[in-house]
Amino acid sequence: MHTGNEAGNEGAVRTDEGWLTSGEAATYSRYSVTTVNRAARRGELEAVKRAGQWRHRLEWLDTWLNGGSRLLLLLAVVAAVLASCSVLRHLRHQHVQVQRIRPLAATRHRAG
DSSP states (O other), rough: OOOOOTTTTTTTOOTTTTTTTHHHHHHHSSSOOOHHHHHHHHTSSSOOOEEEEEEHHHHHHHHHTTTHHHHHHHHHHHHHHHHHHHHHHHHTTOOOOOOOOOOOOHHSOOOO
C-alpha cells in the first residue's frame, strides 16, 4: 500500500489550506509533474483547477496511488457492457436477427 511518506518523504509536502500544487503532489507521489497533470486531465486523479493550475488533496492522491483509478476503469467497463446489452435488447425488440457465425469446420458436410 502506497502512503507517499516512505523513505523520508514525510514533511516534503507543504499544504496551503489542504491543497497541493501539481509539483507538491508529484513530490508526495514520487511521480513526475507531467504524470500527475495527465492523470488529473484524464479524470484518473481527482483534482480541481484554480487559476489555470491543478490543485490536489492528500486523500485524493492516496486514493489514486492505492488503486482508486482501477475502480473508475472497472466502472467504465461495466457501463460499456451494460450499454452493449441494451443495444442487443433493442435490436431483438425491433425483430432484427442477431446470429453467431459458425466456425468453418461446423459447416462442412461429412463425406459418408
